[in-house]
Amino acid sequence: MTQLSVNLPGLSLKNPVMPASGCFGFGREYSEFYDLNQLGAVIMKAATGEVRYGNKTPRVAETSSGMLNAIGLQNPGVDKIISREVPFLAEYNMPIIANVAGSTIEEYVMIASAFNNTEHVKALELNISCPNVKEGGIQFGTDPDMAAEVTEKVKTASDLPVYVKLSPNVSDIVGMAKAVEAAGADGLSMINTITGMQINLSAKKPLLANQTGGLSGGAIKPVAIRMIYEVKQHVSIPIIGMGGVSTAEDVLEFLLAGANAVAVGTANFQNPYVCPELIENLPNVLRQYGFDSVTDAVGKGHV
Amino acid sequence: MKKRVEMTVKSVSEIALDTFEMTLENAYTATMAIPGQFLHLLVGDHTLRRPISIADIDYDQDTVTILFKQIGDGTRQLASLEVGMNVNAIGPAGNGFTYDQSMNSALLVGGGIGIPPLYCLGKQLRENGIEVKSVLGFQTDQHIFYEEKFQELGETYVVTDDGSYGYRGFVTDVLDQAGYFDHYFSCGPIPMLQAVTNKLGKISGSISLEERLGCGVGACFACVIPAGTEGFYRKICSDGPVFAAEEVIL
Numbered sequence: 001m002t003q004l005s006v007n008l009p010g011l012s013l014k015n016p017v018m019p020a021s022g023c024f025g026f027g028r029e030y031s032e033f034y035d036l037n038q039l040g041a042v043i044m045k046a047a048t049g050e051v052r053y054g055n056k057t058p059r060v061a062e063t064s065s066g067m068l069n070a071i072g073l074q075n076p077g078v079d080k081i082i083s084r085e086v087p088f089l090a091e092y093n094m095p096i097i098a099n100v101a102g103s104t105i106e107e108y109v110m111i112a113s114a115f116n117n118t119e120h121v122k123a124l125e126l127n128i129s130c131p132n133v134k135e136g137g138i139q140f141g142t143d144p145d146m147a148a149e150v151t152e153k154v155k156t157a158s159d160l161p162v163y164v165k166l167s168p169n170v171s172d173i174v175g176m177a178k179a180v181e182a183a184g185a186d187g188l189s190m191i192n193t194i195t196g197m198q199i200n201l202s203a204k205k206p207l208l209a210n211q212t213g214g215l216s217g218g219a220i221k222p223v224a225i226r227m228i229y230e231v232k233q234h235v236s237i238p239i240i241g242m243g244g245v246s247t248a249e250d251v252l253e254f255l256l257a258g259a260n261a262v263a264v265g266t267a268n269f270q271n272p273y274v275c276p277e278l279i280e281n282l283p284n285v286l287r288q289y290g291f292d293s294v295t296d297a298v299g300k301g302h303v
Numbered sequence: 304m305k306k307r308v309e310m311t312v313k314s315v316s317e318i319a320l321d322t323f324e325m326t327l328e329n330a331y332t333a334t335m336a337i338p339g340q341f342l343h344l345l346v347g348d349h350t351l352r353r354p355i356s357i358a359d360i361d362y363d364q365d366t367v368t369i370l371f372k373q374i375g376d377g378t379r380q381l382a383s384l385e386v387g388m389n390v391n392a393i394g395p396a397g398n399g400f401t402y403d404q405s406m407n408s409a410l411l412v413g414g415g416i417g418i419p420p421l422y423c424l425g426k427q428l429r430e431n432g433i434e435v436k437s438v439l440g441f442q443t444d445q446h447i448f449y450e451e452k453f454q455e456l457g458e459t460y461v462v463t464d465d466g467s468y469g470y471r472g473f474v475t476d477v478l479d480q481a482g483y484f485d486h487y488f489s490c491g492p493i494p495m496l497q498a499v500t501n502k503l504g505k506i507s508g509s510i511s512l513e514e515r516l517g518c519g520v521g522a523c524f525a526c527v528i529p530a531g532t533e534g535f536y537r538k539i540c541s542d543g544p545v546f547a548a549e550e551v552i553l
Contacts, residue, residue, distance in 0.1 A: 025523070028521075029522040030520070033305050057515070059517075059524075060515050060523075062350055066350055067351055069525065071524050074536075269352070269518045272305070
């Protein structure tokens with residue numbers, strides 16, 4: 001084990017930093033900025049059963065210390081992702097995590113099954129928390145019984161470890177986490193975006209065509225830290241933390257709260273090199289705060 | 304490889320109401336840039352970068368000139384940069400204008416802050432011996448910029464929404480006066496592009512689109528435009544911003 005390496009179910013990570021789903025496409029664009037081999041892993045853009053064209057534009061709006069998005073899970077469908085996108089990422093020496101999104105439990109199961117035996121896809125991230133689609137997604141992410149049911153069915157259908165991506169748009173995040181852990185989840189991803197809205201003053205109407213969107217970026221980091229901190233005290237499965245990570249100090253803060261690894265989303269848009277930069281800076285930050293390794297720091301922020 | 308670069312401000316001035324011209328120096332960007340591409344600029348601590356189209360390129364001086372309208376805090380901070388300061392840019396970004404060098408004549412149709420990339424293009428067309436005519440639309444006489452520069456390229460028609468200068472009305476009201484041309488290039492708000500492409504019918508054309516961008520490099524799918532009846536789409540930031548007029552559904 002090196003200072004930065006992390007072992008999670010299905011994932012042998014050379015460092016704890018990976019791009020978050022939806023913010024990195026399928027890696028091609030950022031591979032033109034730097035060598036993706038530097039990344040700990042990559043979480044692909046969501047896969048649905050069929051091609052999905054997403055919401056009308058405008059789909060993004062800037063907010064104080066963050067942004068709203070309502071892309072609407074646009075993707076070419078799981079078959080094309082497996083045939084066209086996975087082979088590109090498989091050229092790199094890092095595990096691929098497939099983000100799975102559906103409208104029905106059957107769709108989740110079908111997509112999860114499709115990733116069985118897909119070389120280099122080492123884990124699934126179950127997206128039960130996208131706030132920007134009219135059907136599916138969020139309803140599974142806000143009802144613990146439904147979240148447990150979809151997790152259990154996907155676990156039965158999949159050979160891969162399943163990380164369930166939790167929605168922050170709930171009153172009891174610990175209850176959601178415990179429900180999916182009991183249903184067999186191998187890990188958690190948290191948090192997804194927080195539902196928000198911006199009004200365009202000129203038009204006197206919501207700016208996003210979808211009206212509401214998911215708030216991400218630095219603005220939601222304190223919410224992510226709080227939820228990870230709370231959940232860590234009640235579950236034993238590992239957590240991939242996300243929500244406003246943009247510096248190596250942020251990575252350490254997530255580790256201290258209880259995350260075992262982190263995903264970087266919106267910060268990629270501001271700085272396309274953010275992932276390799278914080279991988280480079282993390283050893284110094286760990287040392288500065290008295291930790292020998294990433295794993296040493298996990299959960300150490302708890303009182 | 305795509306690049307993020309630091310560009311140095313060589314000059315900045317307000318050339319029309321709330322419209323700023325800024326010349327930025329960076330050898331890589333100036334060498335690689337073509338008309339129609341944009342710079343994705345980081346301004347202050349804003350989460351999202353600002354896409355600003357390239358209005359001129361000086362390959363000898365290693366400079367790129369941009370024009371932008373001050374409409375919010377980001378562009379206000381950009382306008383406040385002083386000579387010698389640096390601005391962080393991804394670029395040149397996107398795919399710019401392409402053209403058949405054997406054509407004889409081109410019409411440029413621009414609206415407001417969509418006009419700048421057409422100037423850069425028009426200069427290159429003239430250097431290649433292609434006749435250029437321009438139709439430029441502004442809100443009022445206070446918003447007019449680069450009229451003389453376009454006049455140097457060829458016959459230029461100016462329209463204003465309120466009639467305070469030139470013709471009163473929209474760019475489509477004077478298109479008939481431009482006479483014959485082989486190909487048109489248009490950039491401006493989508494309603495203007497819809498009107499222009501409708502009016503010019505089946506004449507060969509290229510259009511440059513604007514949309515709110517997320518990543519600006521093609522990864523986030525924020526800035527898509529429909530491109531067919533089967534739900535096919537194109538990404539404005541990376542497939543465009545320039546498209547063949549018939550390639551996308553406005």
